[in-house]
Amino acid sequence: MTALAPRPSAELSTDRHDPRDDWHDEAKKLRGVLEELYGDQDPLPTTAGAWCTRQKSAHTRRAYARNLLRWEAYARSAGIHPFQARLPLADAYANHLAQQPGRDGNTLSPSGQAQALAAAGSFYDYAVRIQAVPANPFTHVERPYVDPDHSPTQGMTPEEVERLITTARDWAPRSYALVTLLYLLGTRIDETLALDVNDLGYDRGHRTLPLLRKGGKRQLVPVPPLALDALEQHLDGRADGPLFTTESGRRWSQPEVWKHLRVLARAANIPGADSIKPHTLRHQFITDNLAENVPLERVQDAVGHSDPRTTQRYNRRRRALDDHPAYGLAARLADRMQAQKGDE
Template sequence: MSLQPHHAWTPAVGGSAHQFTEAWLANRRLSEHTRAAYRRDVTGWLTWCDDNGINPLTATFLDVNTYARRLEARPLAPASVARKLSGVSSWYDFLLKLQAVPVNPVTAADRPHVDRDHSATLGLTPGEVDDLLQAAARGGARTHAMITMLADLGLRVSELIGLDLADMGTERGHRTVRFTAKGGKARRRALTPDTAATLDTWLAERGLAPGPLFRTSTGGRVDRHAVFRLIRRLAADAGITEAGRLSPHSLRHAFATTARAEGVPLEDVQDAMGHADPRTTRRYDRDRHNLDRDPAYTIAAARARRTGS
């Protein structure tokens, strides 16, 4: 595919779609997982353009609309289509800054509506999390430590498997873990005594050689897909309903829901999960519509205390 910009400007990286894409990705602080996802999203768009005789540098919002409708017909969920278009839009924003395109065609496109107050991820009840942890304890030290960290810290799977031994530490009396979160942000979290104990059991077996915290028998880093399979197998062993639909993100949801149900302030849960927008955190709080939490009850109780009624 020839991608020659219709401006006098000539990109230093050359004119191919691959070079544009790699330059765009190199310009952003992203985890390897996010980088791979963005690369797939843009490659999908460029392949569709090539198949339909469309030059991506002169594509219009009508082309993007047609592409989006094709994705929906596959079928893909609205959230998946919106995510793919978001990656393509970011790619065009980069080219716009380089003056390689006159406009970002995704900006005016008809993107699918995504309910920001709802998450399609299947969650877990506190009891189901307990059952999963018991199954993990029977699965060995590494399995127990991995599932415990996902459950008790609400980590993303990419954050978990990206950990190295050097990321473990102690600060002001707290056992801690440092990691790189979404967007390349450096984060740190405290380990509860139980979490630290499961980790110490694994470290006694693993040894203290540098490298991935959770490594395979050959010394490599545990794969994210292996964690997906592990959670579903453990959930099946624990007798959890719809075990085949669970994912590491199910534990992240459970972390947020349980924290809010136990009275942890929204802003503290937001900070723990690394969300820039509190609306994102609220999506994880599956108990937020519980009528027992209606502020009217709190206001009425306060009035009763004041008036003695």
């Protein structure tokens, strides 16, 4: 067999393709942010973008990029290039995270700290693999303990959920459609906001929406009549573009939705309204279905959990409060005190 010989240099094409043009948008954005800080000759921006684009879902890419920038800012504040970081700096960063506020204003949760450290560690694993750095400084950093049975998400009563939905219905068609979808389908906010109008489909008598779950898994879910009616009112005949948009036609963003939900919660007089978030409605989908004795495996499949323990964790918080023996003890004490008062 004759080996293929390279063409003479004069025949080589002058049209060169930059492989970075094929990256996901989140990776391109991350590279751009880092290039503004380090310039286009530093290897960090391209290494970070290449690592980011390997992640399977847009949600993961955004989370990893956000957490890498958090670590980069910390290293830069110490006057250390991320590629020169060693274990002592990574240890100090772990301690720093434990003192930082999360989105709710409280100290960053152990799971939030663990996610930030995991993202940084993943980046360095990739950097080691492509020989950009000699070692991963996060390999031996102690991770915070994350209780597998704990769910930090605030819950609501059925009456509070109904008030929130009614308030959204009276507020605006977009608000009503969003709240009903999040509650009745138990979707994550990123899955919901990624949808386009033409994703609304039909299958065997069901109106459907395709969700891109964590890890890149795809799942077709039915849209129940109440949510479908709310969607159709919201769309008002619109046949293309993002499912949820701003008044200017731009895709609605997660921070905007967080803010809007809290406005609705305050208008609905929901206790702890300033802690309400989109995940609260997913939490309610799970706990309300399990409270109605819907089999665990059906709820697990509906929300796309790979492990039933994750689904049960949401329910365990509800039962720990609703069934706490303090209520029974307090009721018996109140009865005795009332009887004693009657004897007097």
